[in-house]
Amino acid sequence: MTHNTPLSPRPLRHLSEVHRRVLSAAQLRSHGVTTAELNERCRDGGPWRLLLPNVVLLHSGGPTSEERLHGALLYASRESTPGVPAQPRAGDPHRSPYPEAMITGLAALALYGFAAAPPLASADRVDVLVPRLRRLRSAGYVRVRRTAELPTAQAVSGVPVAPVRRALADAVARLTDADTVRLLLTEAVREGHCEPAALVRELNQARLLSRSHVVDAVESLVAEGRAAAEDRLYRLVGEHRLPDPVWNVDLRLPGGPYLGGVDAYWPEQAVAMELDTRAPHRDEDERWAEYTRKREHLERLGITVVHVTPRRLRESAEQQAAVVRTALMAAGDRDPAAYVVVLPR
Incomplete structure (x- = not known):
């Protein structure tokens, strides 16, 4: 048979x-x-x-x-x-x-x-x-x-x-080979299989971030993911004909405290854009609270903060450009923002 x-x-x-x-x-x-x-x-x-x-x-x-x-x-x-x-x-x-x-x-x-x-x-x-x-x-x-x-x-x-x-x-x-781990994680992000933050969250849930070779691979992954997201942000501004911002700057009150860094800032309209490429950590709650405090502080000073993720930039760039354009156009209807010093990062 x-x-x-x-x-x-x-x-x-x-x-x-x-x-x-x-x-x-x-x-x-x-x-x-x-x-x-x-x-x-x-x-x-x-x-x-x-x-x-x-x-x-x-x-x-x-x-x-x-x-x-x-x-x-x-x-x-x-x-x-x-x-x-x-x-x-x-x-x-x-x-x-x-x-x-x-x-x-x-x-x-x-x-x-x-x-x-x-x-x-x-x-x-x-x-x-x-x-x-x-x-x-x-x-x-x-x-x-x-x-x-x-x-x-x-x-x-x-x-x-x-x-x-x-x-x-x-x-x-x-896997114990650091190069293989790094290649697999990098390929997953480069080929668009998943976002860096989502991937790192999965590794964190699997309790793998205590392994040094995995942590090293994740650091490279997050850096590469951020670079790719920044490139999409540059293209978003150019392709949707938004006014040119100043890129990657720190904000500080004159003679006062440091307010934090932003990825793009339009000084005349007091609009800032920040990429969320944070990867999950054990102190994630504390990191998120710090980010929220910074955003609230900037907004109390009259600065509009546009929060964007790499996924939104990739999947809905036109919508994100519309959000920024709306914030820029609304600047004339708001009270003047506090004067801040803009420094290169």
Whole structure:
């Protein structure tokens, strides 16, 4: 019997090609294969082989990368254990054939196309993400990762994959090479997979910011993310024909205290713009309180502060330009702002 031979009493025509080559023991039983028949076909030299516990490869050759991925998901899936078999349903594209399981870590990053991730063919491990309360152990080439709240999977090449931020955190948790960590994080930001602050927040939640090589990579990541956001801010001013501000300056009262730095300032209209590229830290509440105090102090002096994030600059530049233009136009209707000294940063 080959892997394409229909199994009685239910044929396999409704399954995709890879699902015909990799099936669980429960699924095989539902197709009429007895335990004795299964053991006979998976014996040494037999036509099938046991890929993982209760997961069978329906040919005797080595598994392909696709078969390894689907085997890992079948093993980790809630319905791959004895009970109701996990099978995709025709006409129901939103139902995952692998409930409560998704690929994460380096294998997920490879599926997303990360150049810094090793190719799937060379991966000796495949990480799968499952709910924390699942009773499931790592086995064979499958490494189980757990989470209190399972994120919404992304379908990549027909495979349910953890969101990039989570996949990166799971990958970084296993990596000790600083260069690899830095390359992965940098690629995630450069290719637009996620914002630096959101990525660092995920690493912080995974308790990875206590590792020195991760902290070093994050510092480079935040610096690069800020540089990219500043470049978008320069383009926003030029492309939307806003008046030229003075860039990257410190504000101070004459003979008085330091008020803080801003990314752009229009002295005649007393309008400041500040990029929020803060990365989460353990003292995040204190840092946010300090930022709020600075903003409130400037506004008490009559200076309008426009707060913008890198994501807004990238996704809604026209809207952000309109916010700045409105603030500049409204300057004539406000009371004159206090005089401040503007110094290069």
